[in-house]
Each structure stands twice: as C-alpha cells, then as structure tokens.
Amino acid sequence: MKTIQLNSRPVGIPKLSDFKFVSEEQEKIADGEMLLKASYISVDPYLRGRMMEGKSYIEPFELNKAISSGMIAEVMESKLNGFSKGDFVSGMLAWKEVQVSNGEGLLKVDAQKAALSSYLGVLGMTGLTAYFGLLEIGKPKAGETVVVSGAAGAVGGIVGQIAKLKGCRVVGIAGSDEKVNQLVSEFGFDAAINYNTSENMTQAIAEACPNGVDVYFDNVGGEISDGVMMNVNRFARIIVCGAISMYNATSVPMGPRVQPILIKNSVLMQGFIVSNYMEKFGEAIPQLAKWLQEGKLTSTETIVKGFENTPQAFIDLFEGKNKGKMIVKI
Amino acid sequence: MKTIQLNSRPVGIPKLSDFKFVSEEQEKIADGEMLLKASYISVDPYLRGRMMEGKSYIEPFELNKAISSGMIAEVMESKLNGFSKGDFVSGMLAWKEVQVSNGEGLLKVDAQKAALSSYLGVLGMTGLTAYFGLLEIGKPKAGETVVVSGAAGAVGGIVGQIAKLKGCRVVGIAGSDEKVNQLVSEFGFDAAINYNTSENMTQAIAEACPNGVDVYFDNVGGEISDGVMMNVNRFARIIVCGAISMYNATSVPMGPRVQPILIKNSVLMQGFIVSNYMEKFGEAIPQLAKWLQEGKLTSTETIVKGFENTPQAFIDLFEGKNKGKMIVKI
Structure with missing residues (x-):
C-alpha cells in the first residue's frame, strides 16, 4: 500500500x-x-x-x-x-x-x-470554520454588509450563504467570471467582484458596498484585502481566516500598515483557527446539517x-x- | 484676546x-x-x-x-x-x-x-484611554506579560501601572535611557527597552519577555511594533491605541503584513478611541481617582x-x- x-x-x-x-x-x-x-x-x-x-x-x-x-x-x-x-x-x-x-x-x-x-x-472543518469565524468574530447583524474574499473557495461560499441567512448584504470576491456568476446565481450573493479583471479593488469594493463594509471575512490577504480595508466602516470586524496570497511567499510580504485604519474606525481584526471553538462544535454541526437538509446551504x-x-x-x-x-x- | x-x-x-x-x-x-x-x-x-x-x-x-x-x-x-x-x-x-x-x-x-x-x-481622557484600552480590549490576567510602547508617554505610563496593579509582568518601550530608567524605578515596570539603542527590537523584546507577549498596548506602530509582533503568544491581544510613528508620514506607511501572525497565533488586534466607552466613564474615573489617592498611580x-x-x-x-x-x- x-x-x-x-x-x-x-x-x-x-x-x-x-x-x-x-x-x-x-x-x-x-x-x-x-x-x-x-x-x-x-x-x-x-x-x-x-x-x-x-x-x-x-x-x-x-x-x-x-x-x-x-x-x-x-x-x-x-x-x-x-x-x-x-x-x-x-x-x-x-x-x-x-x-x-x-x-x-x-x-x-x-x-x-x-x-x-x-x-x-459543510459538515466538517470547512463548515465549522465558516460558521465560527463569521458568527463568533464577525457577529453580523441584519442589514450589515459582509464582504468575503476567496468567496468561491470551500470556506468562502459557506460564509456568504450563512451571512445571507442572517439578513446581510453579501459581496464576494473571486478570481474568474464563472466563479463570480456562480456566487450570485447559485449562492445568492448580492454582488461579486472578479479581482482578476478589477483594476482598482478599493473602487470596486466601494461600488459594490455603497454603505461601506461592516464585516470582512478574509481568506486571502494581500492587495485584495488592502482594497477592502479602505472601505471599512466604524466598528468593522475583520475575520482573518486565511492568507492564501501569502502562503507561497519567499520573503516577508509587505503592505500598507493597518494600524491607522484600525484606530480611525475602531476596527477589530481577529485571527483564528477552527479548533479554538472545539467546545461548541456540538451545537454548530446540527445547525449546519439542518441548513443543508433544508436546502439553505449549497x-x-x-x-x-x-x-x-x-x-x-x-x-x-x-x-x-x-x-x-x-x-x-x- | x-x-x-x-x-x-x-x-x-x-x-x-x-x-x-x-x-x-x-x-x-x-x-x-x-x-x-x-x-x-x-x-x-x-x-x-x-x-x-x-x-x-x-x-x-x-x-x-x-x-x-x-x-x-x-x-x-x-x-x-x-x-x-x-x-x-x-x-x-x-x-x-x-x-x-x-x-x-x-x-x-x-x-x-x-x-x-x-x-x-490620569483623571481625564489620558487615564480613561489607558484604562479602557488595557482592561476592555487587553483583558490582562495576572501572570501574563504586557508590553507597552510609548511607555513614557501620557497614556503608556498609566497603562503600565494599571497592568502592574493587575499582577502582570510589564515591559515598556521608550526612546531614552532616562525614560527607561524612570519606567523601572518610578513606575515599577519589570523591564524597559530603549528603542533608540536597541539594534534588533525582535530580539530585545524576546529577551525582556521570556514567556512571550500576551498583551501589547501600542501607542506608536511602525518598526517597534513589528518587533513586538514577532513575539506574540497564542491568543495575544493587541490594543491599537496610537501610531505616533506614522502620523507625520507623507506616503502610505508600508510594513510586514500582519495577517500571517494573526492567523498563526489566533491574535486579536483592536483599534479604539476612548469615547467608545463613554457610557462607562462614570465607573472608571472613581477607580482612577482612588488609585491616584492611594499612591498606586504615579x-x-x-x-x-x-x-x-x-x-x-x-x-x-x-x-x-x-x-x-x-x-x-x-
């Protein structure tokens, strides 16, 4: 073997x-x-x-x-x-x-x-990562705007759908027109942005989020996130779940320092791994299974x-x- | 007039x-x-x-x-x-x-x-900023290590003293030997670092914090904070209070991206302004006044x-x- x-x-x-x-x-x-x-x-x-x-x-x-x-x-x-x-x-x-x-x-x-x-x-680490990151850190309220990067990825697609279930405006960021179309037509996102064809992420986010960004579920980091950061509202919550754009970096990735934005808007950034919430897995899995059975999660x-x-x-x-x-x- | x-x-x-x-x-x-x-x-x-x-x-x-x-x-x-x-x-x-x-x-x-x-x-915005940033965001526990930048500044000196009152190991960062000596001798800090004479902040922090950094109260941002970030423990809390090192910048300040560290160690970064806690000023001012009268705050x-x-x-x-x-x- x-x-x-x-x-x-x-x-x-x-x-x-x-x-x-x-x-x-x-x-x-x-x-x-x-x-x-x-x-x-x-x-x-x-x-x-x-x-x-x-x-x-x-x-x-x-x-x-x-x-x-x-x-x-x-x-x-x-x-x-x-x-x-x-x-x-x-x-x-x-x-x-x-x-x-x-x-x-x-x-x-x-x-x-x-x-x-x-x-x-959905019923494993992927679903649990989406569930706890969004709900425990992001604490989205109905009517707020939630942006998800890596939105067509495993975690991102579930994050967006849960955010919709919570009554939010949901904007996804993904890397192809096909993915972007799927986010809107199959997953019910309100808008989606193809970062490969958007010349200016800051502006693209601003246009897709006329009321600013309240919650940002970040799976990618890098320049995509820089663009989102320029649009965060006061008391925004940034869930730092992944940074796939940096995982293959061969030197320390540099970018605009975030501290001035965090101060100016009283923003929270929180990194996490799903096992931090292990004690609560027992309450999350039945909820995810229920949404899946009811067809509320694709x-x-x-x-x-x-x-x-x-x-x-x-x-x-x-x-x-x-x-x-x-x-x-x- | x-x-x-x-x-x-x-x-x-x-x-x-x-x-x-x-x-x-x-x-x-x-x-x-x-x-x-x-x-x-x-x-x-x-x-x-x-x-x-x-x-x-x-x-x-x-x-x-x-x-x-x-x-x-x-x-x-x-x-x-x-x-x-x-x-x-x-x-x-x-x-x-x-x-x-x-x-x-x-x-x-x-x-x-x-x-x-x-x-x-102490009894005004300065004391309240130190009080709420440290206690509401930092939530220091006895025995934890708290690092304060701008430690000889208005807010930093109070932060360090409150952290000592909470039973923490407290390490200050300041810009002269005179300030560093004052932090230890007058304010009771456990250790202090002169950033102007430390060649390598990452190493200086590591030496002053043998158990790593649990809480970082950041008044300065920039390279000093980069050094602290390299030493944060799992579940560290970073209070982003000020960024004096960047306030006079004429272009967007660049630095190492923080997301990988936040993910790796499940770190929280939270920016704030003191007025976010206005509803609680009434409980904080008597506490600060009491510590001042008892000689516990200098x-x-x-x-x-x-x-x-x-x-x-x-x-x-x-x-x-x-x-x-x-x-x-x-």
Whole structure:
C-alpha cells in the first residue's frame, strides 16, 4: 500500500517533486486498533504552512513522513470497541491508502444522512470554520454588509450563504467570471467582484458596498484585502481566516500598515483557527446539517479522482482551480 | 484676546508656521452662557490627524479657525445655571485665551480633590484611554506579560501601572535611557527597552519577555511594533491605541503584513478611541481617582508655561520631548 510523504519543503508554489510516493508493508492491527482504508482526502491551503519549518499552531510536517489532513476512511477490520467493519470515520489521518488507528480524534459519520464528502466540507472543518469565524468574530447583524474574499473557495461560499441567512448584504470576491456568476446565481450573493479583471479593488469594493463594509471575512490577504480595508466602516470586524496570497511567499510580504485604519474606525481584526471553538462544535454541526437538509446551504465540491492525484490537487488550490471544497476521492 | 488657528495643513512634522496667532475682540455672554479663561491646554498626538483633511472619526480642523483640544478653564462670568464665577471646567475647548461657552460637553472639576492638570491626565481622557484600552480590549490576567510602547508617554505610563496593579509582568518601550530608567524605578515596570539603542527590537523584546507577549498596548506602530509582533503568544491581544510613528508620514506607511501572525497565533488586534466607552466613564474615573489617592498611580507631567508656547509643545510630542502628559499652563 502507498503513502504520500513530504520529499522537500516547498519554496514558493509547491511542486510535484516536493512529494513522493512510498510503498509500505501493510501493518497488522492489535487489540484496541482498527484498519482504515482512505475514502476521501481533503486538501486545504493551510497545509502549505505545515510544510514549512518553524513554530506554528500545529507542528510542521516532517520530511520523509506521511502528510496528514482531514480524511474520510472506511473501517476494514476492527479490534476497537465502537467501530465495526464497514463504518466510516472522519478526522485527521495520514495520506496512506491503508492505515492503522486507535480511533483517537476520529468521529463516526453516517453515510445515510449526508454524502460522505460533506463531512469534510459543510459538515466538517470547512463548515465549522465558516460558521465560527463569521458568527463568533464577525457577529453580523441584519442589514450589515459582509464582504468575503476567496468567496468561491470551500470556506468562502459557506460564509456568504450563512451571512445571507442572517439578513446581510453579501459581496464576494473571486478570481474568474464563472466563479463570480456562480456566487450570485447559485449562492445568492448580492454582488461579486472578479479581482482578476478589477483594476482598482478599493473602487470596486466601494461600488459594490455603497454603505461601506461592516464585516470582512478574509481568506486571502494581500492587495485584495488592502482594497477592502479602505472601505471599512466604524466598528468593522475583520475575520482573518486565511492568507492564501501569502502562503507561497519567499520573503516577508509587505503592505500598507493597518494600524491607522484600525484606530480611525475602531476596527477589530481577529485571527483564528477552527479548533479554538472545539467546545461548541456540538451545537454548530446540527445547525449546519439542518441548513443543508433544508436546502439553505449549497455545497460545491471539486472532486479529483485517484490517490495518486492528491499532490496535484493540493497544488491546484494555489491557482484557484477548485470551486468550493477540493476533495480527492480514492 | 488671542486665539491659535490652523494656518496650513502640516506636511510631515508640523512646523510653527502651520499655526497662527490671531487677536479677536472679546465676545459678550448671553443668557445660558458663560465666559471661560483657559487654565491648561492638553496637547496630544491624535490632534495631528485632525490637522489633515479627509474623513476620520472626528471632523478635521478647519483652516483659519481655532484648534481645539482637552482643556481646563476657569469661569470668569456666568449666566448659565450650575456654573459660577471661580468654578473650573474640563472638556474640549478652543485654543483661545478667553471664550464663551454654553456648557455643552463640559464637566465641573474640583481643584481641592486633585491638581487641576490631573483632570487632563490620569483623571481625564489620558487615564480613561489607558484604562479602557488595557482592561476592555487587553483583558490582562495576572501572570501574563504586557508590553507597552510609548511607555513614557501620557497614556503608556498609566497603562503600565494599571497592568502592574493587575499582577502582570510589564515591559515598556521608550526612546531614552532616562525614560527607561524612570519606567523601572518610578513606575515599577519589570523591564524597559530603549528603542533608540536597541539594534534588533525582535530580539530585545524576546529577551525582556521570556514567556512571550500576551498583551501589547501600542501607542506608536511602525518598526517597534513589528518587533513586538514577532513575539506574540497564542491568543495575544493587541490594543491599537496610537501610531505616533506614522502620523507625520507623507506616503502610505508600508510594513510586514500582519495577517500571517494573526492567523498563526489566533491574535486579536483592536483599534479604539476612548469615547467608545463613554457610557462607562462614570465607573472608571472613581477607580482612577482612588488609585491616584492611594499612591498606586504615579502621574508624570511635562508642563510648558505660556499660551504662546502651545504650538511648540505640540510639535515637541513628535520628538518625544515630553515625559508623561504634555500640558500647557496659561
């Protein structure tokens, strides 16, 4: 069985040669363990950070060891209470076709209740990231204007839809006309901006947000965010969720200092990771599931087939080749 | 009687020629008004922002009109209920030796209870800014490390002392050895850094804060703050109170983008102005007065004498010539 390891730490945009496929002998399970077969692998921009050395909120990946991310796996064999052959589990797992687990950090998921892949998306870390970032930090009020960058990405699309459910005017920023059209026609955004064809982001945001920006859910950072910052209202809340525009930077990214804007308008900027809200996952998942069942949340996925295509799927994130959640189906 | 008007909008560091002295005839008071004689004028870095054109949280000063700031004045004559000759009042007033007021926004202050100038300092906007920024945004917990920039300035000295009262390790940043020594010996800071003699702020902060930085009260912005940002702990809170290092900038100040640090460590940055907390002034002022009376808060003032020296006192703020609160005594 095959595993995908980190071959070298990427410099700039990751390359296929930063990954390697290694064959390993299949391990045997002991009492209290189970054997898992990978079903779906979630590839996410934040993994880029773990490929670098240095202190972060989670340990960096080690060279010549398997990469890990959110995955759905099927139980092949179990000597672990509560897990039986044929069950599906969700959690952080290694990029291995088959692996042994003691069940730590894994949740059983119900393939009858929702599509398995949705446990990596709307009902998984993606949905929870959107939910807690927007509601706990952004605290949007009906009638306010919410701007989302990376709006056609996995988290962004859900953020915008939840903001609409809360009665806000929602403006998305994405990288193609196709994405921008989808945001308005399928996801119900009030307006959307193609940053690749907008010459002046500050002006484009001003036109799309005649009452200014109250909440900004930022997945990208960089010049797109500079344009949004020029339009924030007094007491605006900026949710700093991701900075995909900087993840491949090879020097410290520079930009306009934000402090004068924060002071002038009493603005809040808050970085977060979804696990900060772990205690509240139990209240959020049923709410997200309810919205999904009621058709109030539309989930978009880009499904790539084949374990061997996992590294390329990850690399494609940085060119925005995904619409919604990027998932590898094994 | 004389008034000080804005003669031209400063470019870079304000110059004396940006101000002008104009003689005006003394106004007569009508019913519901009183005549005030200036006693003390507070000069503050934030006034620099009001000298520029453009939208801010308060209106810009108009050219050829009197500048205004926090002042203490004495009632010379009154046809206004509640105010009598010999009373002292505090509030936003014009830079005029004598002026007419209807009392709006003015508070009577008691010259017996505390030195009049302290109503501009510890018991005024300065103390309230320190109090609310630190306690409402910073929420320091005993044992945490609090870093204050502009620590020998009006707000910074009070911030550090309140943080000590809350049981924190307090590290100040200031611009001379004399100031640094005063912070430790008079104000009880645990350590202080002279940014003018520190070659590497990131390293200087790391050495002064072996457990990292939990709360950063930022009065200055710029490279000093970049060094602090490199040392923030998970869940750090950054109070963005002032950015004196940027107030005289003639182009948009650039620096390392903060978003990656905010995400990595789930950091909060919050800009504010003291009037956001106006509803709570009534609880804060007695607390500040109590600490002052008990000797738990030491207030430092730099008193400049003479109405005619007001513009120069303001200009001197940007070279750090003040220790503590800069006040002009008429």
